[in-house]
Amino acid sequence: MRIWCSGNIGGFQPLVAGSTPAIRTSYHVQSERMPEPNPHDTASVGTTVWTEERRDWETADFTSLKDGSAFPKEFMWGVATASHQIEGGNINNWSAFEPRSKSQQLSGEACDHWNRRTEDVGLIKDLGVSHYRFSIEWSRVEPQQGKWNQDALQWYSDLVDDLLVQGIQPMATLHHFTQPLWWDEMGGFEREENITHWVQFSTKMFELLSDRVEWWCTINEPAVYASMGYVLGEFPPGVRSFKKTRLVSMNLMRAHARCYRTLKAMENGNRCQIGLVKNINLFDPYRRWNPLHWMQTKLLDGMFNRCWLKGLATGRFKPPSGLFSKRIDGLKGSSDFIGVNYYTHLLTTPFMPTKVEIDPLIRPWEQRTDFRYPMYAVGLRRAFDMVRNLNLPIIVTENGVADDDDDMRPEHIRRHLQITAEAIADGLDVRGFYHWSLMDNFEWAEGYDQRFGLYHVDFETKERTLKDSGKEYAAIVKAHSMPQLVVMAGGLGTRLGSMTENVPKSLIEVNGKPILSHILDWAKRQGCMHALVLTGHHGEQFDGMTHPGMGLTFHREDEPLGTGGALWNARELLEERFILVWGDDLHPIDYQPLMLQHSSQNAPLTMTVTETHSSSNLEHDGNVLLAYDKRTKDTSKLNGYEAGTSVIEKSTLLKHGKDGKWSWEETAYPALAGQAAVHVDNTKFWDMGTPEGLASLEKFLNETTL
Ligand code: GAL
Numbered sequence: 001m002r003i004w005c006s007g008n009i010g011g012f013q014p015l016v017a018g019s020t021p022a023i024r025t026s027y028h029v030q031s032e033r034m035p036e037p038n039p040h041d042t043a044s045v046g047t048t049v050w051t052e053e054r055r056d057w058e059t060a061d062f063t064s065l066k067d068g069s070a071f072p073k074e075f076m077w078g079v080a081t082a083s084h085q086i087e088g089g090n091i092n093n094w095s096a097f098e099p100r101s102k103s104q105q106l107s108g109e110a111c112d113h114w115n116r117r118t119e120d121v122g123l124i125k126d127l128g129v130s131h132y133r134f135s136i137e138w139s140r141v142e143p144q145q146g147k148w149n150q151d152a153l154q155w156y157s158d159l160v161d162d163l164l165v166q167g168i169q170p171m172a173t174l175h176h177f178t179q180p181l182w183w184d185e186m187g188g189f190e191r192e193e194n195i196t197h198w199v200q201f202s203t204k205m206f207e208l209l210s211d212r213v214e215w216w217c218t219i220n221e222p223a224v225y226a227s228m229g230y231v232l233g234e235f236p237p238g239v240r241s242f243k244k245t246r247l248v249s250m251n252l253m254r255a256h257a258r259c260y261r262t263l264k265a266m267e268n269g270n271r272c273q274i275g276l277v278k279n280i281n282l283f284d285p286y287r288r289w290n291p292l293h294w295m296q297t298k299l300l301d302g303m304f305n306r307c308w309l310k311g312l313a314t315g316r317f318k319p320p321s322g323l324f325s326k327r328i329d330g331l332k333g334s335s336d337f338i339g340v341n342y343y344t345h346l347l348t349t350p351f352m353p354t355k356v357e358i359d360p361l362i363r364p365w366e367q368r369t370d371f372r373y374p375m376y377a378v379g380l381r382r383a384f385d386m387v388r389n390l391n392l393p394i395i396v397t398e399n400g401v402a403d404d405d406d407d408m409r410p411e412h413i414r415r416h417l418q419i420t421a422e423a424i425a426d427g428l429d430v431r432g433f434y435h436w437s438l439m440d441n442f443e444w445a446e447g448y449d450q451r452f453g454l455y456h457v458d459f460e461t462k463e464r465t466l467k468d469s470g471k472e473y474a475a476i477v478k479a480h481s482m483p484q485l486v487v488m489a490g491g492l493g494t495r496l497g498s499m500t501e502n503v504p505k506s507l508i509e510v511n512g513k514p515i516l517s518h519i520l521d522w523a524k525r526q527g528c529m530h531a532l533v534l535t536g537h538h539g540e541q542f543d544g545m546t547h548p549g550m551g552l553t554f555h556r557e558d559e560p561l562g563t564g565g566a567l568w569n570a571r572e573l574l575e576e577r578f579i580l581v582w583g584d585d586l587h588p589i590d591y592q593p594l595m596l597q598h599s600s601q602n603a604p605l606t607m608t609v610t611e612t613h614s615s616s617n618l619e620h621d622g623n624v625l626l627a628y629d630k631r632t633k634d635t636s637k638l639n640g641y642e643a644g645t646s647v648i649e650k651s652t653l654l655k656h657g658k659d660g661k662w663s664w665e666e667t668a669y670p671a672l673a674g675q676a677a678v679h680v681d682n683t684k685f686w687d688m689g690t691p692e693g694l695a696s697l698e699k700f701l702n703e704t705t706l
Contacts, residue, residue: 139178303321307322311325
């Protein structure tokens with residue numbers, strides 16, 4: 001007798017034996033939303049929205065995903081992986097279990113990520129995402145109890161550095177289904193006293209990485225770990241015991257709470273964000289008029305979703321199939337964010353199937369993924385609603401689809417992002433979205449048969465190839481991301497006199513750090529991940545300079561080329577579109593409206609114009625530049641001043657550029673009269689190119705926090 005069917009989307013997939021009965025096609029459900037969250041109302045945490053909206057996706061309008069207006073600029077765009085699924089060569093509870101697993105496939109070399117770290121960081125960078133979620137393989141770091149493997153520790157530390165150099169923020173998971181054999185043999189999560197070893201490992205990793213890694217996930221999907229390992233027996237240890245499920249569930253929650261409290265009390269604890277990752281697996285009654293279907297649905301929802309979320313909110317945890325709840329020390333409120341992994345909903349009936357492997361029930365209008373469960377994007381909104389009363393920032397830590405030929409994944413991505421954008425527009429605090437997964441990998445009990453990647457992996461040659469879905473995701477990310485920042489920092493700084501004799505002007509300190517660092521800080525807050533700094537005068541002094549969380553490239557001119565010549569000289573390094581700022585100007589404007597205007601006007605260049613500066617150097621009509629002349633005596637027609645930050649299409653530079661020394665603004669701006677877009681923003685810009693400018697900026701920075 002087989003009660004559950006496979007799939008690690010939670011495992012709870014009760015089936016009906018025999019053919020699928022007809023469903024009423026007139027079936028109609030109206031939309032219903034959760035009420036506004038109430039921080040004191042812990043009873044409503046984990047409450048399910050029971051309506052099952054059927055969306056007509058044929059008529060969906062995805063324009064805002066493409067034009068970059070669907071998500072806020074701080075949105076965390078990510079991809080996710082887990083150590084055992086990609087690294088290769090791991091020896092842990094999973095590798096030991098694999099010969100007995102459903103597919104009996106061995107993880108073996110997996111994607112050989114352990115030996116291809118640099119290449120893979122390049123793949124992440126090429127997607128343009130700002131965040132990467134990975135897990136740390138405990139069995140590598142502590143292969144024997146108390147013996148730390150320095151090479152493995154170094155490897156993870158290098159991974160973090162490699163990511164940061166590219167401007168990608170790491171998110172580390174401390175337990176993603178795997179554990180070392182020595183700890184497994186001690187009973188793993190079956191014994192409360194074992195928790196301390198895992199917390200020690202977590203502490204070790206936090207000590208090593210928390211100066212650079214801000215985002216931490218404690219345990220990935222405790223309900224999946226417990227149900228797949230102890231109810232369905234499809235994950236190690238392959239046991240079927242409700243008693244052990246209760247015990248392990250209890251200890252998973254204890255472990256999470258202890259880990260959270262311990263890390264929070266450590267150095268960097270307060271500046272790091274530490275949270276639990278919960279798989280929200282929705283359950284819906286197969287026949288909505290049938291009370292028995294409802295009973296089963298609510299039971300499964302309670303065991304798989306509600307009890308865990310309630311535990312987090314109240315500190316009292318009633319494990320799946322348990323009758324009583326117990327207080328867990330430190331559990332209440334032990335998450336700075338809630339990670340939501342969402343894949344599907346399951347239609348429930350009380351009739352448990354026999355051993356026949358049949359497909360889970362789906363609605364007639366739904367499309368099956370390769371995992372056989374349906375694509376159901378609206379369920380992501382219901383998952384958000386289920387966790388919203390925790391009153392925590394929500395992060396989609398996983399969402400993706402098994403789709404061998406990649407014909408479904410692009411649409412899957414669009415739909416789930418659309419739902420996420422709608423939730424944000426409705427006021428839900430959804431901060432980020434990590435696509436599962438970066439590349440095809442070892443899908444646990446399914447082995448290599450289910451492909452989830454944005455990159456295709458040839459498991460023979462290990463070759464990675466970007467899929468169409470990867471291009472789709474990258475395009476949406478790009479539409480919402482800031483382009484390359486270019487900082488013009490090569491000037492002689494003549495106006496600053498003796499100060500710049502030995503120091504390039506952008507490295508002169510104001511308020512405790514170089515001018516350039518202030519400029520980069522601002523751009524980073526605006527979402528810029530990469531900067532190209534054009535240097536010249538004393539350019540060697542920029543050597544080795546880094547900026548946390550931003551990828552920096554320096555390019556030096558050998559002789560003074562002027563602003564135009566410097567850009568032309570660096571044209572090989574310029575991206576198709578870039579934001580240009582001056583290395584002696586702090587111009588704290590909001591970049592997003594500037595970018596949106598640039599895109600909507602399809603301009604060759606968009607300049608920022610202030611109308612409140614003491615002088616004027618251009619004439620504009622509110623949208624378009626009519627004339628630019630910074631030397632004219634006749635200022636009667638002029639109505640604005642070019643304020644510093646501009647967006648430039650590389651094609652514009654290529655059209656107007658030339659070799660030698662020349663001024664960008666005096667060449668390109670007059671030539672672009674009637675074409676260049678004007679973005680009016682009266683935010684003051686701080687020109688630090690003179691001693692007086694420096695002094696007033698110093699004063700401003702002392703008095704304000706940007
Ligand atoms: C999640 C799990 C991932 C991945 C994914 C796809 O439950 O965290 O490791 O396997 O499912 O099924």
